[in-house]
Amino acid sequence: MTSLMGHPSADGRFGEFGGRFLPESLIPACAELEAAFTDAWADPSFHAEYESVLHHYGGRPTPVTECRNLSAQLGVRLLLKREDLAHTGSHKINNVIGQALLARRMGKTRLIAETGAGQHGVATATAAALLGFECRIYMGAIDVVRQALNVFRMELLGAEVVPVSSGSRTLKDAINETLREWVATVGATHYCLGSVMGPHPYPWMVREFQRIVGTEAQGQCRELLDGEDPDVVVACVGGGSNAAGTFAGFVDTDARLVGVEPAGGAAIGRGIPGVVHGSKSYLLQDEHGQVLEAHSLSAGLDYPGVGPEHAHLAATGRVTYVAADDAEVLDAFSLLARTEGIIPALEPAHALAWVVRAAGTEELPAGCTVMVTLSGRGDKDVAQVAEMLHPRRIVESLM
Amino acid sequence: MTGAIEIALRARRDAGRKLLVPYVTGGLGPDWVRVVEAVAAAGADAIEVGLPFSDPVMDGPVIQEASQQALAAGATPASILTELSRVDVDVPLVVMTYYNIVFRAGHRRFARSLADQGVSGAIVPDLPLIELDGWGAAADGAGVETILLVAPNTPDATLAQICERSHGWIYGVAVMGVTGERATLASTAATLGRRLKAATDKPVLLGVGVSTPEQAAEAAADADGVIVGSALVRRLLEGAGPDGAAAFVAELRAGLDAL
């Protein structure tokens, strides 16, 4: 059976989206990476090593948790795929372990990466420490401030964090700067890209390294649901890696698939086709083609583009993309903490916010079963949220 | 097709001249059009005009800063092209921009707007050979020469295809890296220049990291000429104006003429 989320075309396309729009100097590196990944992913010993590291070191499989209290409150049966329990606190570790093992197989000695919320940076720094790579992380100067804890974590792990002060000083500009460095250091350096975006083969490769989330979840849901699949499967979408990995496990079932973008960075909801960071996808841009800045409280979703496969899944209608705004995200963040004792990251709080809003409506009728990928834990966001919810208290405690 | 740029550059090269192509960011400062004219008069053989893009991944800090300043001042691709149509120079004009600007406008519409405003060629550094088809066909159809880039690590087979497909000249990227001044010319420059000269009779120009008259002369020893961007744009950011730009281009010209 060929899946809707199978292999992209030879030129790296998902439908009309994707491709390899990069300076000629990076084309050989992308071709080399594509060949290496294709070879490794067909090699059972590579799979075995990847799965073994994720099991013994990364804490996989992560559980699926049934949220009894919140389910009662919402009138729908809510399950969470607990990527917050993976090592380093988010799904990002799955992709990074895959890429780091691949980079080692390719003989690279150095990893570079962009990061937004810092979760991908922390995961990359972690894999670098484990597998003995030098590591440099580029991070927008605004994110360095709002995710200060993660900056310190990366430094503890031995990585160098470089603040990026150009453009909007967020994720988009961190990617620009990482690409600029990669052009200069491409020989020994692997660019460990953090989501299902960028030039071919990244969107495909990162989705394959995240597929484990969906594969596990699908089996676990069937166990919990007497062999049934959930009615609806929901994930937040920044670049779209946790969503792509999740959807890959359910795309060939009858489950309805929903991706939740931030209202201030809804590339699919409000963007039009464009090309940035190596691939063609939906993009927030002005009438001249200048890329617009996204605005989201969540640093991990503060990105004006989206992975090309999501653009294709939207165009085919297989996945529905919706948006959640900052206020409802903060509410959902607190709600899950109080009802279930789980503090989510702000990114998956977007997915929860949509569930809270949609529960009991036609989109998510009472009594239906919904699985949300809880892509990460909220520790990194607690200081930021405290300041937004209780600015006085923080100020007073500092006096 | 052999277009106006290639014809002009071949003629000058075959007359024994080393070619000089300065880069100026379009919309940078109120007098950027006069900068283009001054640079032409000071000895340029063609001029590259940047249409600024919000996310210029092939550019270092100087051209990033110039692009941001031009965009902040309200420059758009259309406004720059309109001003360019009034420029009075006798050397070919080429725009350098990023693919999303082209894609957003539409291939055919963008190609036609270049041709209509008297621009002879285009350089789109994030559009590699493998993604060239749509734009390439539209540009050819409008008589716009698309100048392709070759990097030091481009394999021989691809290099040969790019030399075949490139119009106007072949742009050899002298260094593995983005635009910006370097203290010395990269060793990759000479190697790439020789590889390209062995592969094609089209004009071969080396750019990126060519910053001084001495480096220009050194690079041009293994090629037909050079492109100089950041070193000129930095002077413009520092307030050099048309006269300062012309003086620097004259120095570069003298460096090349001494070869």
Ligand SMILES: Cc1ncc(COP(=O)(O)O)c(C=O)c1O
């Ligand atoms: C916990 C968490 N979820 C989601 C994201 C968004 O990335 P993606 O859309 O690739 O899953 C991030 C990014 O930093 C994250 O940290």
